[in-house]
Amino acid sequence: MAFLRQALAAARLLLVMTVLLGIGYPLVVTAAAQTMPSQANGSLIVADGTVVGSSLIGQSFTGPQWFWSRPSSSDYAGTTSGGSNLSPGSSAQQQAGAEREKALIAANPNAVGPVPEDALTASASGLDPHISVAYALWQVPRVAQARGIDPAVLDSLIEASTDRAPLGYLGQDGVNVVRLNLALERQ
Amino acid sequence: MPTTLSAVASIATIVAVLAAIHVPLGSWIHRVFTSPTHTRVERAVYRVSGVDPDSEQKWSVYLLSVLAFSAVSIGALWLLIGLQGLLPLSLGRSMNLDTAFNTAVSFVTNTNWQSYAGEAGTGYLVQTVGLTVQNFLSAAVGLAVAIAVIRGLAREHNDRLGNFWVDLTRGTLRILLPLSVVAAIGLIATGVIQNLTEPTTITTIAGGQQVIQGGLVGSQEAIKELGTNGGGFFNANSAHPFENPSPVSNLLEILLLLAIPTALPYTYGLMVKDRRQGLAMVGAMGFLGVGAMALMAWSELSSVSLEGKEQRFGPIWSAIFASATTSTSTGAVNNLHESLQPLSGGVALLNMMLGELSPGGVGTGLYSMLVMVVLAVFIAGLMVGRTPELLGKQIGRREITLAALAMLITPALVLLGTGIALMVPASAGALSTTGSHGLSELLYAFTSAANNNGSAFAGLAADQPFLNVALAVCMLAGRFVPIAAMLALAGGLGRQQRRPATAGTMPTHSLSFVVFLVLVILIITGLTYFPSLALGSFAEALQ
Numbered sequence: 001m002a003f004l005r006q007a008l009a010a011a012r013l014l015l016v017m018t019v020l021l022g023i024g025y026p027l028v029v030t031a032a033a034q035t036m037p038s039q040a041n042g043s044l045i046v047a048d049g050t051v052v053g054s055s056l057i058g059q060s061f062t063g064p065q066w067f068w069s070r071p072s073s074s075d076y077a078g079t080t081s082g083g084s085n086l087s088p089g090s091s092a093q094q095q096a097g098a099e100r101e102k103a104l105i106a107a108n109p110n111a112v113g114p115v116p117e118d119a120l121t122a123s124a125s126g127l128d129p130h131i132s133v134a135y136a137l138w139q140v141p142r143v144a145q146a147r148g149i150d151p152a153v154l155d156s157l158i159e160a161s162t163d164r165a166p167l168g169y170l171g172q173d174g175v176n177v178v179r180l181n182l183a184l185e186r187q
Numbered sequence: 188m189p190t191t192l193s194a195v196a197s198i199a200t201i202v203a204v205l206a207a208i209h210v211p212l213g214s215w216i217h218r219v220f221t222s223p224t225h226t227r228v229e230r231a232v233y234r235v236s237g238v239d240p241d242s243e244q245k246w247s248v249y250l251l252s253v254l255a256f257s258a259v260s261i262g263a264l265w266l267l268i269g270l271q272g273l274l275p276l277s278l279g280r281s282m283n284l285d286t287a288f289n290t291a292v293s294f295v296t297n298t299n300w301q302s303y304a305g306e307a308g309t310g311y312l313v314q315t316v317g318l319t320v321q322n323f324l325s326a327a328v329g330l331a332v333a334i335a336v337i338r339g340l341a342r343e344h345n346d347r348l349g350n351f352w353v354d355l356t357r358g359t360l361r362i363l364l365p366l367s368v369v370a371a372i373g374l375i376a377t378g379v380i381q382n383l384t385e386p387t388t389i390t391t392i393a394g395g396q397q398v399i400q401g402g403l404v405g406s407q408e409a410i411k412e413l414g415t416n417g418g419g420f421f422n423a424n425s426a427h428p429f430e431n432p433s434p435v436s437n438l439l440e441i442l443l444l445l446a447i448p449t450a451l452p453y454t455y456g457l458m459v460k461d462r463r464q465g466l467a468m469v470g471a472m473g474f475l476g477v478g479a480m481a482l483m484a485w486s487e488l489s490s491v492s493l494e495g496k497e498q499r500f501g502p503i504w505s506a507i508f509a510s511a512t513t514s515t516s517t518g519a520v521n522n523l524h525e526s527l528q529p530l531s532g533g534v535a536l537l538n539m540m541l542g543e544l545s546p547g548g549v550g551t552g553l554y555s556m557l558v559m560v561v562l563a564v565f566i567a568g569l570m571v572g573r574t575p576e577l578l579g580k581q582i583g584r585r586e587i588t589l590a591a592l593a594m595l596i597t598p599a600l601v602l603l604g605t606g607i608a609l610m611v612p613a614s615a616g617a618l619s620t621t622g623s624h625g626l627s628e629l630l631y632a633f634t635s636a637a638n639n640n641g642s643a644f645a646g647l648a649a650d651q652p653f654l655n656v657a658l659a660v661c662m663l664a665g666r667f668v669p670i671a672a673m674l675a676l677a678g679g680l681g682r683q684q685r686r687p688a689t690a691g692t693m694p695t696h697s698l699s700f701v702v703f704l705v706l707v708i709l710i711i712t713g714l715t716y717f718p719s720l721a722l723g724s725f726a727e728a729l730q
Contacts, residue, residue, distance in 0.1 A: 002248075006255035012354060013236040014259055014324075017359065021323045022316035023702065025364065029371045029406040033381035038501040040381040042392070042399055051389050054399055056378055056428035059391045066393060070498065078386075078398035080304050081423035085525040085646035087624050088492035089730065124426035124522045130498035163433070169193040170200075171434025172501035181392050187545075 043180065053178050057078025058129040061181060064107070064146035067131070067139050069177045070118055071100060072125040081125045097121065110141035133162060149187065157183050188730055194484040194503045198477060201507065204442055205449045209469070212446060213453025219361045220334045220354065221458070232356050243347035246678025249335055251670055253328060254352035257295050257667070260321060265291035267317045268309070277310030278385060289655035294318055296666040297325035297548060299411075299418030299518055299641035300658060302650040306421055311383060311402055314420060319407045323367075326414030326447075327358040329550030332670050333451060334358075334458075336554045338675025340578055341459045346682050348674065362447070363414060370443055377439070378432030381405035404429055412443035415548040417518030417641045425508070425521040426497055437521060441508055444517045448472075448546035451553045459578055463696035468556055470701045475545035475708065479538050480510040486531040495526025506531060513538035516548025518641025525628070525644035532644070533724030536631055538718045539638045541708060542597060548639065554673045560695065561590040561676070561708040566702075567693055577695060579685035586676055593672035598715045600637035600661045605630045605719065613653040619646030622642035623730070627723035632658060637665035 033040035043055045053059055058069045060076040069076065073083050082154045086093040097120045104115050116135040136158045144151040161180035208297045225233070225240055231238045244252065268287040271277045282290065286303050294317070303309070309318065331354035338348050375381050384401035391397050404420045408430055411417060421427040431437055449469065456465025487502040491626065496505045505522035512519050513535040524535055544555040561577060565587050568575030575582040582590075608629055609613040618625040631644040636658040643649070649658070694700060 003251060003255055006222060006252050007259050009238050009352065010235050010256040010259040011263075013232065013238070013355070014263060014320075016232050016235050016322060018320050021359070021364070022320040025367070026315050026319065026403045026406040029368060029375070029409075030381050030383075030403065032368075032372050033375045033405060036376055039375055040379045040405070041384065042380050042382070042401070043378050043432075044399070047392075051387075051399075052392050052426075053389060053397065056432050057397070057399065058428075059393065060395055061393050063393070076395075076397060078400065080306050081302070081421050081427050081524065082645070083423070083426075083495045083523045085523050085619060085644070086494060087620070087727070088494055088526060088528060089492070089727065090552070090620065090624065092620075093494060093526075118493045118498055121492060121496075123419075123493075124495045124498050124520070125423035125428060125497060127423070127428055128497050128499075129428060132498060136673060158324060168435050169196050169503075170438055171499050171504050174389075174498040178392065180350070185392060 045178065047182065052182070055176060055178055056129055057127050057178070059178055061177065064142050067136060067143060067177055067180050067184070070128050070131055071120070071122040071129070072126040073122050076127060078127065081127055083124045083126055084122050108139065108142045110145070111138050112141070113138065129176050129178055130163065131177055133158065133173055133175055136175040137178065143184070147184070153187070189581070190488050190503070195486065196258055196416055197483065197503050197507060198480050201445070201703050202473070202477060205445055208446060209450040209453050212450035214457065215466070216362060216450060216454045217457040219357050224394040224495065229356055229360060229641045232353065234484050234527050236352065238352040239348060240353045243350055245346050245350050246339070246674045249348050249351050250674045253332065253670060254667065256351070256355070257328065260295045260324065261291045264294060266319060268313055271310060271449055273379045274312050276303070276312040276383070280308055280310045282308045285652045285655040289659045292659040293641065294416070294418060294713050295325055296639050296662045297329055297414070297416060297516060297551070298463070298636060298639040298662045298666070299416045299638055300662065301418055304422035305419050306400060307531045308514050311436070314407060315403050318418060319410060322407065322410040322416040322418070323363050324355070324415050326410070326416065326549040327355050327361060328483050329548055330358040330362070330447070331355050331550065332674065333550035333553040336557060336677040337458045339681040340580065342681040343685050344682065346678060348677055348681065363410060367406070367409040367413055370413055370439070371405045374408055374436055375405040377436040378428075379405045379408055379436060380429045400429060402467070406629055408440070408500065409443070410663050411519060411541060412440045412517065413447065415444055415448065415515045415517040417512060419519065423518045426523070431521055434499055434504065437504055437508065438692060440519070442516050444519065445511055445546065447549045448515055448552040453551070455501050455553060460503065461578070461696065464578070467514055467561070467701050469546070471704050471708070472544060472546040472552070472556060474705055475541065476510070477543065479514055479534050480507055481533050483510045483531040486528045486534070490528055491497050492526070492528065495523030509535055510538060512642055513640060514541070514543065514545040514547070516543045516639050516641070518640050523645060524631070524642055525646050525694060529728035532627060533720055533728065535632055535642070536627070536720065536724060537712070537716070539634045539640050540601070541712050542594070543638050543640065551639065555669070558590050558669070558673065559704060559708050561586060562594060562711070563700070563704045564693070564695060566707060567703060575693060576686065576692060580683050581681045581686070585679055589672040589676040593669040594711070596668040597637045597665050601630070602719065604633040604637065604657060604661050608633065608654070611653055613651060614657070617648040617654060618650060619648070623723050623726040627727065630719055630723055633661060636661040639666050
């Protein structure tokens with residue numbers, strides 16, 4: 001009996017709280033978010049009147065004329081996010097890394113230096129919009145050749161598309177591949 | 188900046204901010220739970236719920252209210268997820284019955300283990316009206332229990348611990364809700380989305396197809412971290428750029444999930460009218476928490492792998508997030524824990540195995556630490572031959588039995604659960620790999636469930652009937668057995684008279700006690716879990 005009485009109070013309280021927290025709270029936050037429509041709606045990039053992506057969500061780029069994103073478990077489809085869950089020491093991961101390295105070196109014969117770590121590993125979300133500055137610079141000879149652009153122009157585009165780590169240590173510098181390739185396309 | 192210096196600066200930043208906010212936040216929480224007046228909104232809530240806010244409850248009635256509220260919540264959430272297909276704003280998403288049960292238990296017990304993928308299992312209605320609501324309420328239940336337990340220690344000749352309905356309502360409306368509104372707006376400013384747009388397919392720059400997701404993510408993300416819940420709107424959780432778009436949002440999320448658990452010891456000190464007690468407790472929590480964070484950062488820097496990590500966070504801020512989320516009961520992830528270096532994966536496990544008290548979840552961290560304080564007082568009493576006392580209350584047979592029960596239930600669930608699961612073909616078949624890493628996968632799942640954490644070595648294919656039910660049982664027992672034991676303990680202590688301190692009283696606020704407490708925690712955990720860690724993470728690290 002005591003439990004039933006408590007359960008009845010619980011059910012009524014849960015109902016009230018659901019209205020306050022499940023409807024009232026999200027509505028208030030959504031209303032406040034409308035003062036920042038760009039962020040609230042996904043930081044969408046519009047080119048020539050159509051949405052071509054989000055500056056926060058990485059895209060898949062293949063072909064020598066593009067800067068490539070990091071490997072992704074979902075190939076940037078955007079439906080279900082996630083990664084490989086492979087342990088760094090596992091043979092599956094070692095093998096995947098070796099295969100990516102081989103393919104990258106074959107496709108970038110004029111690249112200077114070793115293949116950067118982020119080019120060999122898949123991100124946690126499968127939607128990482130960034131690559132390291134090193135990986136972007138590593139790709140410059142290939143893109144310059146494919147597009148017939150002066151490498152110095154590409155260097156400055158990379159510079160303009162780099163998101164710096166706040167205060168120099170909160171996170172890492174990253175080149176936003178979506179913004180970079182869009183700038184490249186507009187050259 | 189050199190990486191070691193970066194790591195030190197990063198951890199120091201978090202410690203400094205928490206040190207600055209724990210006093211005002213702790214005082215505010217103290218005021219909320221000791222204020223004699225109800226606000227107008229609260230009075231209306233009590234009237235509709237049919238509860239008398241001015242009558243206090245004995246420990247047994249308080250516990251009954253906790254259990255009734257949680258049982259009703261699980262039933263309602265299970266029903267809501269089950270009926271999802273018939274309701275609007277569901278985007279055609281659904282879950283199996285056993286997955287829905289696991290999810291309902293998971294969100295009500297503040298675990299937020301997710302055997303479904305966020306984008307596939309839940310539509311906007313369930314995320315908001317179901318999961319966001321429980322993100323608040325499950326945290327508020329933990330907070331209420333912690334406050335009730337402190338009252339038992341603070342009071343004399345009094346068998347009442349307060350009123351659960353009042354504690355629940357105040358914790359929600361006066362603490363979690365206002366902080367969440369501010370945090371949500373802050374997160375949205377950094378790029379977290381907050382809209383009701385259905386997922387839309389766009390044509391990318393290179394001419395491919397991509398789905399851009401929508402949803403009320405900002406409002407859910409704020410309370411997900413603040414309430415140490417951790418259930419992601421998306422499968423990738425706080426690694427998804429729409430949940431955690433930048434280093435700034437990342438820092439904010441880490442601070443949110445640590446804020447209340449770090450402030451509660453200060454509240455404790457104020458309530459027992461001896462602030463040194465709170466300082467000693469936060470000292471022990473901080474030592475263990477910062478130690479684990481530093482160890483994980485060192486491990487990730489000693490051999491850098493970016494598999495399962497986002498470029499914007501990198502190894503240091505992935506390690507810090509991973510440590511913060513496992514040493515609280517959060518379980519949100521900004522990187523894939525299964526892809527951490529074996530040693531850091533082991534530290535993440537160890538953080539949970541400590542019992543989540545460095546600083547632990549909202550409320551749960553405080554009472555988990557009190558369990559260890561009681562045990563430490565008892566062991567120290569045995570060693571020096573004195574009657575064990577805590578704040579002038581005698582720790583007798585009843586107290587030590589209850590504290591031992593609260594302490595032992597999680598290792599029992601973890602070790603027996605993992606052992607049984609290894610013998611069941613269904614769960615052994617769910618492993619994504621074999622050998623010591625495969626063992627860690629299953630051990631991590633049961634550790635995460637029994638400690639109400641919710642993070643995962645996510646290679647495990649956990650969405651199958653056996654694991655869904657077994658892990659739900661662990662979440663339930665791991666949540667409510669310690670709550671029952673601690674409320675019973677507090678009820679008994681409240682009735683006792685406080686003995687005056689004498690020259691023979693062992694102080695529980697001195698540095699030597701803090702060191703002793705930390706050692707007790709490490710030795711008890713070490714003895715309990717060393718064999719399983721040795722077979723899993725340590726063996727893998729040595730390979």
